[in-house]
Amino acid sequence: MEHFTPSFYVIETSKNVKNFVKEHGYEFWKIFKPLSFFIVGCYLFDAVMSDLYFSYSETTFGIGGIIASYFYTCLAISWHRVVINGPDNYVPMNPFKPKKHEFAFVGASFLIGVGFSIIVFIAATLKSPVMIFAMIAVFLVAIYLALRLMFYFPAKAVNAQITLREAYSLSKGYLWKISNACFFASFRLMMLVFLYAIILIIVFSVSANIIMGNAISIDTIMENAMELPVFTIEFIVALPFTLYFQPLITVLSVTVLSNYYLYALRNTA
Numbered sequence: 001m002e003h004f005t006p007s008f009y010v011i012e013t014s015k016n017v018k019n020f021v022k023e024h025g026y027e028f029w030k031i032f033k034p035l036s037f038f039i040v041g042c043y044l045f046d047a048v049m050s051d052l053y054f055s056y057s058e059t060t061f062g063i064g065g066i067i068a069s070y071f072y073t074c075l076a077i078s079w080h081r082v083v084i085n086g087p088d089n090y091v092p093m094n095p096f097k098p099k100k101h102e103f104a105f106v107g108a109s110f111l112i113g114v115g116f117s118i119i120v121f122i123a124a125t126l127k128s129p130v131m132i133f134a135m136i137a138v139f140l141v142a143i144y145l146a147l148r149l150m151f152y153f154p155a156k157a158v159n160a161q162i163t164l165r166e167a168y169s170l171s172k173g174y175l176w177k178i179s180n181a182c183f184f185a186s187f188r189l190m191m192l193v194f195l196y197a198i199i200l201i202i203v204f205s206v207s208a209n210i211i212m213g214n215a216i217s218i219d220t221i222m223e224n225a226m227e228l229p230v231f232t233i234e235f236i237v238a239l240p241f242t243l244y245f246q247p248l249i250t251v252l253s254v255t256v257l258s259n260y261y262l263y264a265l266r267n268t269a
Contacts, residue, residue, distance in 0.1 A: 003086045004016075004020055004083045004084075004086075004255070004258070004259070004262070006258075006259045006260070006262040006263035006266065007259065007263065008177070008263055010177055010180045010181045010184060011184065013177070013181040013185075013256060013259055013260075014181045014184035014185040014256070016259070017181065017185045017252055017255040017256050017259060018185055018252070020083070020255055021248070021251055021252055021255060024082065024087050027082050027087050027090075028079070028247075028248075028251055030092075031075060031078045031079065031082075031092050032075055032247050035071045035072075035074055035075055035095065036243055036247075038067075038068070038071050038095070039068045039071050039072070039242060039243075040239070040242065040243070041064075042064035042065065042067045042068035042071075043064055043065060043068055043235055043238070043242060044064075044232075044235055045061075045063075045064040046060065046061050046062060046063070046064035046065055046231070046235075047231040047232045047234065047235035048231075048232065049061035049064075050231035051231045051232055054231075060231060069113070070095070070106065071095060072246065072247070072250055073105070073106050073109050074093045074095045075247060075250055075251070076109075076153070076157075076250055076251075076254050077093045077102055077105055077106075077157045078090070078092040078093045079250070079251045079254045079255070079258075080153065080154045080157035080158065080254055080257075080258050081093075081157055081158055083154075083254070083255050083258035083259070083262075084154060084157070084158050084258050084261075084262060085158060099159075101156050101157075101159045102156070102157075104156050105153055105156040105157055108149075108152060108153065108156070109153070112146050115142060116139075116142060116146075119135060119138060119139050119142060120139075122135060123135040123136070123139070144175070147171070147175050147178065147179065148167075148168045148171050148172075148175060149164055149167050149168055149171070150167070150171060150178065150257055151167040151170045151171045151174075151257075151260075151261045151264065152164055152167035153257065154254075154257055154258045154261040154262075155167065155261065170261075170264050170265075170268060171260075171264065174260045174263075174264060177260060178256060178257060178260050181256045181259070181260075182252070182253045182256045182257075185252045185253070185255070185256055186249050186252050186253065189245055189248055189249055189252070190249075192245065193241065193245050196240060196241075196245075200237060
């Protein structure tokens with residue numbers, strides 16, 4: 001198999017990225033299949049715990065989702081290697097024996113995620129319009145900085161020596177290209193996610209009307225609804241996203257990032 005050839009223009013890149021992922025579906029499923037069992041197990045654990053202990057609470061049990069994000073990160077690391085090292089010369093990450101440079105990748109991803117979560121949490125608690133606009137500005141600056149540091153990840157995935165300052169410098173001029181190429185490469189999948197959501201809304205609406213029509217009373221319906229394992233049902237409904245949409249969007253975005261990382265390396269004096 002030939003190595004991935006990086007490109008510069010957005011439309012060309014998005015097309016190359018989609019073709020690469022499509023042509024190397026075997027490698028994708030080979031990497032993701034063993035991870036998928038742990039991801040599903042994590043989300044199922046959250047659903048069961050939420051139904052058992054958080055059914056009447058505004059919050060849900062989310063530790064499993066945090067752990068599942070680690071396995072998606074393992075997928076990203078392995079896919080960076082498929083793109084950069086070649087589909088015949090990559091070694092997938094072992095999630096249970098992470099190496100030092102893989103720890104750096106996971107740690108940086110975690111810190112960025114925590115940082116954005118803190119910003120969103122603080123913004124949600126603010127009431128002053130001035131402070132809300134200030135947090136929006138902080139959020140936009142954080143997005144910009146995160147995008148400028150993105151080349152740190154493909155470098156660490158293949159154990160290349162790079163600092164955050166070097167990653168920031170190397171990404172100059174590629175921010176909008178990365179963002180736009182990710183959008184165009186994932187556009188079709190995002191539309192499928194939107195369509196899936198619409199179908200679910202229609203199915204649940206029709207089902208609710210059928211139940212309403214056959215039920216003896218509204219009180220009976222509400223009583224039966226309260227006994228349903230709500231979060232377990234949500235887990236089942238979300239399985240297509242968990243096992244198909246999210247991992248594919250992940251590898252498409254990773255391929256775009258690796259593309260511009262390789263292009264920047266080859267065209268930097």
